[in-house]
Amino acid sequence: MEIRLIIIGDELLSGQIADKNGQYLGKFLHKKGIELKNIKIVGDHEVDLTSAFKGFDGKITLVCGGLGPTHDDKTKKVMASFFNLEILESDACSEIVEKNYSRRGVSWDPDSNFYHHIPKSVTPLNNPSGLAPGLALIKDDFAFICLPGVPIEFNTMLEEVVFPLLEKSFKLGNKDLGRINIKTFGIPEESIFHKNKTLWQDLSMFGKVASLPHALGVDIEISRIDLNKHPNFSEKIKDLLGPLKENVWQYGDNPLEERVIDLAREKNLMIGLAESCTGGLISHRLTNVDGCSSHFLGSIVSYADEVKRDILAVKEETLNSYGAVSLEIAREMAIGAADKLKADITVSVTGIAGPAGGSEEKPVGTVAIGYCYQGESGSELLNLRGNRKNLKYLFSQKALFTLFFLLRDGRL
């Protein structure tokens, strides 16, 4: 079964905000073996909505956005005219809305939003995290379901209300299909497939192969694997990847920060950080992992040199001789963090994320990454490309790889 998604909002097309619902839905369905066939993002105008509705021929269509109380929320109106349904007061809908308001401890004034006026023969859906109800039109051969665009409301409704409803009416998932994702580091995309000329073909025996290069590393995904034909696909694919063993850091989809916390858990170690140019991003990423607190102590974000000196005990003379972005300072930062945070393993980052601050000798993108582990310390200097935000991310990614390989192999 395929599902299609229409997302409504001028603010997504003008770039004011980034859509989050598409990725959330994709991930949610993918795990269940259901395909998200396509996503269409359109503006708030009635004519945009109508043309988006017309273009969709799938059995199951989800629409998100445009269900709020203000005049730019047109979804209900367009849904009614598209399916030629009258808009009427609904008691079932009033009941949902009243309950949602009272949960928030406020009383509902029906005239302030007309949430309870909905197209005839449409089922109102509860919104456990918000106020505006969803709207579902379900027939024998199709479902057309409108949901709010606020991510927390969309997510909760999807999991608690919409998916159970769809499961009742349609044969949704294909549980006979497998999938594996191979994440590599330190080898370019071309080398993977050019030096291993039959690899793509060999992997294609199992299913659909896709290669996805990132700035640091390449992912190879094999999907739509027939489990009846390939019951042990995972072992066989790992055998094929044997020559790349050193480069593969994961068979799976977990974020790098989660793999780092996993390894720290296996070795029962506490991680600490000293960050300058990444400004807390590495720490932010590690603390996105549930349960990280048993293996993460904290980070000294020493953006100013005075903080490097006063808190991390970096030497004034090292700062003066080599500058803040140097192998020497990175190493002293890692040692200082290990000492002050009482950490078993630390990584430090000091670099130039731009746009200002670069020089001919040390251009924007220069970064020094230090570590301190098992009584040893060291650092490396490298140069990456990108704008400020890209560079912060790449620096954080490289620092997490440093933690990963130190924890996995005991060396870099």
Place this chain on the structure above:
Amino acid sequence: MEIRLIIIGDELLSGQIADKNGQYLGKFLHKKGIELKNIKIVGDHEVDLTSAFKGFDGKITLVCGGLGPTHDDKTKKVMASFFNLEILESDACSEIVEKNYSRRGVSWDPDSNFYHHIPKSVTPLNNPSGLAPGLALIKDDFAFICLPGVPIEFNTMLEEVVFPLLEKSFKLGNKDLGRINIKTFGIPEESIFHKNKTLWQDLSMFGKVASLPHALGVDIEISRIDLNKHPNFSEKIKDLLGPLKENVWQYGDNPLEERVIDLAREKNLMIGLAESCTGGLISHRLTNVDGCSSHFLGSIVSYADEVKRDILAVKEETLNSYGAVSLEIAREMAIGAADKLKADITVSVTGIAGPAGGSEEKPVGTVAIGYCYQGESGSELLNLRGNRKNLKYLFSQKALFTLFFLLRDGRL
């Protein structure tokens, strides 16, 4: 002039990665007064691409993704068959590819990727940040341009190659249209428009009104303002918003973290942070702002209680009496950060982002936010809803609002 975007990639529909190019393009065009009409995201299959190409009737269509060297990259092939063009070797294209390889210090083996085989009468476009060239088919009445999907390559090509090319061939922008965004905090969407019954109508006199609620605050956007009819729209709209003056924190589109750095610059103050549950996110957001280093010292990310005690000098007895998530600890953290970082103003956050760690008394979503400014310190406790990542973001947003209002009004 309207532009349409087609984004290609199974990895976007399976939720493996989030699209970044759509928002980037939207923002880029919006600033120039050009409309991004819609975005369609489709999978890697030839049939998906063909049907996406068919659906697009606009004058200018950009396609991103599927130009790489591997077998799942189908864009070139589908473009050729869709426009009925033969694929031929192109010397102009070879030249571009050779230059890109040599810039990276590697030599190009044409057999490894066939980058130089392109559809006839298509112009190859330079890719200043990558290897795969773009492909442009430009006629009198339409343009169809394929670009790589890697964000840094897409962005650089858009700015340096594609936009200048389009500007030469088409009348693009409408410089006679204005727009204003009003960002509020502390008043719900319904109250804004229900208590000010004519506000929506009054604002609609200027252009298209849209209301966009966030978990903390509501944005009101007025776009498509005819500058000939309303030369002083900005002043008049500010007058209409007079009754909401206290709630408006910005007329514009800058991120909150940028407004905070702006205010610190105006007052010539240095900011410091003490973060627990936000794990460095507030510091990460502040350091996303260009030039923040003149007004941001750093953050003590004290995830473990020992770090709160050892580095921030939070009292052991306060931890024992009140627990780490409390008004008292938040206050001590803010004072400790001011002292250790030698900061003029500090904000601290300690809370429960979940999924574990909540109790009946202090459920997941509980957060204490402290501050220390001009010799005064204080804290407040609140409860928000969401999953771990949402909560970290909301906590950081609330902490940045605390900094903002302290800096703007000298009080909360």
